[in-house]
Amino acid sequence: MAKEKVSAEKEYTVEEKLSALYQLQMAVTEIDKIKTLRGELPLEVQDLEDEIAGLETRLQNYQAEIKEYESAVVGQKNKIADSTALIEKYKSQLDNVRNNREFDNLSKEIEFQGLEIEFAEKKIREFNENIAAKKEEIVQLAERMDGRKGDLVQKKGELEEIISETKQEEEKLRDKAKQLEASIEPRLLTAFKRIRKGTRNGLAVVYIQRDACGGCFNKIPPQKQMDIKLRKKIIVCEYCGRVMIDPELAGVQE
Numbered sequence: 001m002a003k004e005k006v007s008a009e010k011e012y013t014v015e016e017k018l019s020a021l022y023q024l025q026m027a028v029t030e031i032d033k034i035k036t037l038r039g040e041l042p043l044e045v046q047d048l049e050d051e052i053a054g055l056e057t058r059l060q061n062y063q064a065e066i067k068e069y070e071s072a073v074v075g076q077k078n079k080i081a082d083s084t085a086l087i088e089k090y091k092s093q094l095d096n097v098r099n100n101r102e103f104d105n106l107s108k109e110i111e112f113q114g115l116e117i118e119f120a121e122k123k124i125r126e127f128n129e130n131i132a133a134k135k136e137e138i139v140q141l142a143e144r145m146d147g148r149k150g151d152l153v154q155k156k157g158e159l160e161e162i163i164s165e166t167k168q169e170e171e172k173l174r175d176k177a178k179q180l181e182a183s184i185e186p187r188l189l190t191a192f193k194r195i196r197k198g199t200r201n202g203l204a205v206v207y208i209q210r211d212a213c214g215g216c217f218n219k220i221p222p223q224k225q226m227d228i229k230l231r232k233k234i235i236v237c238e239y240c241g242r243v244m245i246d247p248e249l250a251g252v253q254e
Contacts (some may be wrong), residue, residue: 015231017184018205018245021192023125024180025205027173032202034166034173041159055145062134062141069127069134076120076127083113083120188234195241205243207250214242 012020090106090113095105097103181189195204206214208228213220218239220228228235229246236243247253 012183012185013231014233015249017188018234018249019233020180020183020245021205021243022207022245022250023189023197024177024184024192025203027177027180028196029202031170031173031177034170037163037166040161041155041162045152045155045159047157048148052145052148052152055141055148059138059145062138066131066134066138069131073124073127073131076124076137079120080117083116087113088115192243195236195243199240199242203242205245205253206237207245207247209247213237213240213242213244215242220244 033152087110090110092107094103097106123189184192192204196202201215203215208214208225209217211219211225216237216239218237220237223227224235225246227233228244229248231246231249
């Protein structure tokens with residue numbers, strides 16, 4: 001079967017190969033036009049989705065930080081409760097001191113626990129300020145997310161509308177391109193794709209226009225024009241590397 005396929009491919013004339021290449025060029029050019037019609041919308045949609053995902057991650061981080069601050073507040077309140085209990089304990093012991101040394105030690109402990117309470121209260125104020133700041137940031141972040149989500153809905157709607165209008169046409173063109181690619185020998189198809197990739201307008205096959213290459217518009221010598229019209233071999237432009245065909249093969253009247 002493989003040998004039969006190879007022999008079948010070898011039966012294609014140069015003219016048939018050039019015709020298939022030009023038809024493929026026309027099909028992919030139409031696909032390019034559809035992509036151009038969509039413009040930057042697919043990229044804009046992707047950027048918005050990425051931005052929203054990033055904002056959601058930041059929102060989750062803010063919420064986690066608030067929980068950490070709230071947990072820290074509880075921890076400081078527990079410290080205040082412990083220090084308050086110790087102060088009450090030491091104060092009750094003051095009534096039973098036996099000497100000045102015990103009195104001084106208890107007084108120092110009461111003073112130390114008082115400082116611990118002041119420090120804990122300071123930390124609580126700081127944590128509460130941080131919580132308030134994070135909550136404000138969450139409000140602003142939520143507003144920004146709502147705006148971005150609205151933009152995303154709009155852009156997606158625009159993109160889906162264009163896709164729905166062009167989907168059937170694009171599918172037909174892609175099917176046609178696949179059929180044409182199957183009829184073109186791999187080496188030639190690879191060259192076609194390479195040339196197309198290297199051009200700004202995606203044209204790998206062009207026809208002669210006013211005695212010039214239809215891609216770069218450099219003049220073509222009369223003898224080379226004659227060779228192109230004879231369709232005996234595949235000829236590329238010496239300036240831009242595009243495959244050149246005569247207007248008649250492209251269905252264009254000179």
